[in-house]
Amino acid sequence: MRPAVIAGNWKMNGSAAQAETLIKGLLEASSEDAAATMVVCPSYPFLGQAAQLLAGSHIALGAQDMSPHEKGAFTGEVSAQMLLTVGVRYVILGHSERRLYHAESDQLVNAKAKAALSAGLIPIICIGETLTEREADRTEEIVGGQLAGSLVGLTADQLKKSILAYEPVWAIGTGKTATPDMAQAVHQFLRAGLARINEEAATLMPILYGGSVKPDNAKDLLSQPDIDGALVGGAALKADDFCKIVNAV
Ligand code: PGA
Numbered sequence: 001m002r003p004a005v006i007a008g009n010w011k012m013n014g015s016a017a018q019a020e021t022l023i024k025g026l027l028e029a030s031s032e033d034a035a036a037t038m039v040v041c042p043s044y045p046f047l048g049q050a051a052q053l054l055a056g057s058h059i060a061l062g063a064q065d066m067s068p069h070e071k072g073a074f075t076g077e078v079s080a081q082m083l084l085t086v087g088v089r090y091v092i093l094g095h096s097e098r099r100l101y102h103a104e105s106d107q108l109v110n111a112k113a114k115a116a117l118s119a120g121l122i123p124i125i126c127i128g129e130t131l132t133e134r135e136a137d138r139t140e141e142i143v144g145g146q147l148a149g150s151l152v153g154l155t156a157d158q159l160k161k162s163i164l165a166y167e168p169v170w171a172i173g174t175g176k177t178a179t180p181d182m183a184q185a186v187h188q189f190l191r192a193g194l195a196r197i198n199e200e201a202a203t204l205m206p207i208l209y210g211g212s213v214k215p216d217n218a219k220d221l222l223s224q225p226d227i228d229g230a231l232v233g234g235a236a237l238k239a240d241d242f243c244k245i246v247n248a249v
Pocket of ligand 1: 009167171172173174175210211212213231232233234235
């Protein structure tokens with residue numbers, strides 16, 4: 001059985017006070033027997049504070065990015081080990097905003113995934129096509145390439161510990177969601193691609209859907225056989241909305 005995972009990507013939003021309110025709200029509105037593993041991913045400055053508030057709770061902490069390097073002269077970067085020491089267990093890698101605004105390639109995402117896994121973090125590896133690519137009927141070619149490039153060289157054991165997130169770029173923050181059928185078709189394609197890499201890992205790796213997931217569309221998306229959870233942006237900033245998405249599992 002694949003675990004259901006609902007991860008909230010706060011992006012570059014909030015203040016220390018808002019982070020506290022949101023986390024307290026999440027702890028109040030959800031319970032230990034939530035149907036899914038809940039992960040919150042605040043910005044770096046709020047990770048330590050979030051870790052304290054979440055200590056001993058059922059909600060896990062994630063970061064939004066990390067360096068592929070262990071240490072050294074990499075100004076502005078944060079290592080996997082640094083994240084672990086503040087209590088982070090998950091890390092989003094290769095988000096389309098990183099790929100677009102910071103020119104992150106599959107090769108870099110792959111190096112980050114290897115560094116995360118070697119250190120003991122669980123990577124949430126993001127892939128997805130743009131609108132132009134979808135309209136040109138290139139979705140499978142694009143996500144297939146990103147899948148192969150981002151996962152190359154990972155051992156079977158590392159694959160089994162990883163999470164994949166399919167996030168069509170045109171659906172992120174736009175209010176446009178892939179229909180459950182559209183999303184399921186890509187998830188099924190990705191699952192088959194994973195099976196060609198490692199059959200067992202394909203049955204174990206959760207594939208999350210991301211892109212304008214809201215309480216009112218979560219159930220239809222999450223009921224698809226190959227959609228194992230969600231990576232949520234905007235709706236993760238409201239405790240009630242995020243918990244409704246968790247309950248939709
Ligand atoms: P959204 O963002 O839910 O606001 O569309 C999703 C994401 O970027 O992970």
